[in-house]
Amino acid sequence: MSRHLYSWLLRLLSPLLLAWMGLRAHRAGGHWEVLGARRFGWYGAAPQPQSGCVWVHAVSLGETRAAQPLIQALLARGHCVLLTHLTASGRAEGQRVYASEIAQGALRQAWLPYDFPGAVRRFLRHHQPALGVLIERELWPNLVHGAQQAGIPLVLASARLSQASLQSTLRWGGVMRQTYRGLTRVYAQSLADAQRLQQLGARDVSVSGNFKFDLLLDQDKVVRGRAFSARLERRIVAVASTREGEDADFIRALVHYLGTRPHADLSGAPILFLLIPRHPQRFEQAADQLAAAGLPYVRRSQLLSLGDGSSSALAACQEAAVLLGDTLGEMPWYYACSQVAIVGGSFAPLGGQNFIEACALGCPVIVGPHVANFQQAVADALVAGALVQVRDADHAVRQALQWLEDPAELARVGAAGQYWVGQHRGAVARVLDGIEALLPQAVI
Secondary structure: OOHHHHHHHHHHHHHHHHHHHHHHHHHHOOOOOOOOHHHHOOOOOOOOOOOOOEEEEOOOHHHHHHHHHHHHHHHHOOOOEEEEEOOHHHHHHHHHHOHHHHHHOOEEEEEOOOOOHHHHHHHHHHHOOOEEEEEOOOOOHHHHHHHHHHOOOEEEEEEOOOHHHHHHHHOOOHHHHHHHHOOOEEEEOOHHHHHHHHHOOOOOEEEOOOHHHHOOOOHHHHHHHHHHHHHHOOEEEEEEEEOOOHHHHHHHHHHHHHHHOOOOOOOOOOEEEEEEEOOHHHHHHHHHHHHHOOOOEEEHHHHHHHOOOOHHHHHHHHOOOEEEOOOOOOHHHHHHOOOEEEEOOOOOOOOOOOOHHHHHOOOOEEEOOOOHHHHHHHHHHHHHOOEEEOOOHHHHHHHHHHHHOOHHHHHHHHHHHHHHHHHOOOHHHHHHHHHHHHHHHOOO
16 A cells, blocks of 8 residues: 555545544543644644754653653753644643643643644644654654655654564555655664564664653652551552453452452451552543442542541541542552552553553562563563563452562562663663754754
């Protein structure tokens, strides 16, 4: 398939694609502007923004979080940043994390337009970035072609590509090979990723590592989380970043555990389970499932309303079996107050979720069998003794309880995780050096 044929098919199928986008927005919630003018590259009388910024595209929530170390490094070096998204969750996370930088004018946000040739041209003409950085694997044929035509270097950073994705992309034929060849430079997470990207036609590919190892933890949340755990005097197991279908499986596992043994570990200290859905639109569904299962629970938002770490908040947790994590941006708090982290997205065929943050905080990690998006990281962490992989939710809960009964092993796995993360830092510095080397070549 050629790019021109791709563009005509995109136009022909656009009513169906936009309807699908609208349905997705309805289910997910948030402010999507599916039919908004800026989604099509129309800016009306909007003032011309500052040109020459480094444009970073982070499609959704996960990529926005992954890009955070790079964006903060760019800002620290004095670069202005244009941050684009396709989903409302990614945009909302960017607004939350960079509120002060947005207010100061150092960073601005925009929707990435749909991949129509005219929309892409208008977007690039309006914003006039000096260079573009695409995070992980978000590649669109007309976007890459438009950047080439405008003389804007494009970098694919912290790039990953599974074997299944390689085979799927190859079926698109020439259009995707041309797209990958159009990238100026590619920084892959692993050697295997680099080799697969080269098979698709990518040039100037090097292995830089994964941005997620360079995460910057909110130390205030870490300190408050650990203080909360110490004052609560309960053992805590986080079931974090659960995706569709996983909440029900873990709730059944918790009901089984609570129904067949005392609600305590061997030392007699009660265990509190944290259930933290990945997306906010599923908070209420998870609450309904906990109530239907008869599990007493308290919401994290309720604790915050009582005063984080206050006596009232601690008292509210005493009779609860589960703390429902119904807040955003608090993962450092959740992991800091936990002794074990079960990381979701991996107990259903969804590719897994980021577990590196838990390792960085010394929280031993359990993942499920479905980790295609983190395959190399999981393999390396297993070798390092930083996590264990189990087959289902029930075995994950059992493994967590086993660790709680063996403090020495718990400490060993936590320390191995912290050491492993430390050994893999540096991806952001390598990519940032490459970006700055390209900036003088940019045609603005």
